[in-house]
Amino acid sequence: MNMVNDVMAEAAKPIFENKIHKVIVHTVVKKDGKFELDPRDKTLEVGKTVQRLIDQLAHLYATKAGKEHGRFEADEENYPVSKFLREYYNSPARDLLDASLNMSGTLIREAQRTASPGGHVFFAHFTRITPSDNDDYFIVAILNDELGTALKDKEVVDATHLDIKGFRLAGRINLTKWQAKSETYLSFLKGKGQDKISGFFKAFLGCNNSVAAAAETKNLTQVLEQFAESKEMPDEVKSEFLRKAYTICKGYADTDRPFELEPFSNELWPEAPEELISAISDSDANISDGFVPDKRSLNRLVKFSGKSKHWRLDFDRLALESKEIQFDKDNGTLTITQLPAELLERMMKEHRDDEEDEA
Numbered sequence: 001m002n003m004v005n006d007v008m009a010e011a012a013k014p015i016f017e018n019k020i021h022k023v024i025v026h027t028v029v030k031k032d033g034k035f036e037l038d039p040r041d042k043t044l045e046v047g048k049t050v051q052r053l054i055d056q057l058a059h060l061y062a063t064k065a066g067k068e069h070g071r072f073e074a075d076e077e078n079y080p081v082s083k084f085l086r087e088y089y090n091s092p093a094r095d096l097l098d099a100s101l102n103m104s105g106t107l108i109r110e111a112q113r114t115a116s117p118g119g120h121v122f123f124a125h126f127t128r129i130t131p132s133d134n135d136d137y138f139i140v141a142i143l144n145d146e147l148g149t150a151l152k153d154k155e156v157v158d159a160t161h162l163d164i165k166g167f168r169l170a171g172r173i174n175l176t177k178w179q180a181k182s183e184t185y186l187s188f189l190k191g192k193g194q195d196k197i198s199g200f201f202k203a204f205l206g207c208n209n210s211v212a213a214a215a216e217t218k219n220l221t222q223v224l225e226q227f228a229e230s231k232e233m234p235d236e237v238k239s240e241f242l243r244k245a246y247t248i249c250k251g252y253a254d255t256d257r258p259f260e261l262e263p264f265s266n267e268l269w270p271e272a273p274e275e276l277i278s279a280i281s282d283s284d285a286n287i288s289d290g291f292v293p294d295k296r297s298l299n300r301l302v303k304f305s306g307k308s309k310h311w312r313l314d315f316d317r318l319a320l321e322s323k324e325i326q327f328d329k330d331n332g333t334l335t336i337t338q339l340p341a342e343l344l345e346r347m348m349k350e351h352r353d354d355e356e357d358e359a
Contacts, residue, residue, distance in 0.1 A: 028118035070209030079206025141170035217297035219285035246301040
C-alpha cells in the first residue's frame, strides 16, 4: 500500500518547469457532421493541477517525434492565427479569452474538411524556467477524454480523464524567437500516417514549413556528431555510427524518400532509439520530418575537407582509422602517410630538383 501511495504522491508533484501566464480551454463538438464551439468564458486559475497539466503537456510535446518546423505564413487574411496571437502577446492586458475564441473559429473552419472528432482545445502561454531555456512559448493542443478505471470505496468504477499522453494534434510557437524574427519558431505534430489530420492543423496555424534540404541535412549531421561525442564513443565506433547514418540517409536520398525521425532512430540506434529521438528533438536545430536528405551535405558524416589559399584536403574517416592520416591534437597538425605512388614520385622529383639547384 505504501508503494501505491508513493506512486500517487510522485504523480501529484508539479514539475514546475514553466512559469505559466495564461491558460484557457474550449471544447469543439461535432453535431450532425458539423463542428460547434462550447466555449469557456474565462481563463483557468493556475493551481497545482493546471500547472502539472501544462508542464506535462509541454514536456510531452517537446519529446514527441514527427514534428515539422517552420514559420507563419505572410498571408494573415487566410491564415489569421498569427494576427490573433500578435494582438494578444503585444497587448499590455493580454486577454487570452478573445484571442483563443478567434483562434478556435479558425480551427473549426479548417476542421470542417476533415474527419476529426473534435476535442478539448487547450491554449497556454508560458515561459520556460530551465538553465538552458528561458524563452516564451505558446502551445495549442487538442486533448480527448479517455475512459479509465478508479478505485472508489474499494469498488472499481469508471473514471473519465484527459488523455494527455495520447494527444496527436498540437502546435507550439516560440514567442521569443518569433519576436526576434528567427527563421523557424513554429512547429506542429505531423505524426506517422496522419497527413490529412495534421494537414488541417498546419493550415489552422498557418505554418509555412518549406525548408532547404541542404540546411536541414547539415543540421542533422551536426546533431549526430554531437550525439556520438556525448556517448563518448571510441573512434572506431563513432566512425561506424556516422557511416551507418550516412548509408541510411543516402538511401532516403537515392529513393527520394523523406526523413522521418522515429524510423530513422530505430534503424540507426536500435539499442535505445528513444535516446537518439530525444537528442535530435531537444536540439536547437529544429530538424523537421519531411525533407529529402541532400547528398552533398551528407558527406560530412564520412569525410573531412578543408582548404587554404594554396591547398585543398579531402579524406574519408577510414583514413584516420587506418592511420594513413594521423591527427596530433596537441600541435593541431595532420601527418599523411602512404602517399599515392604518382604523388610520391612527383614529390621525390621535386626534392631532387631542389638539391641539384642548391649544388
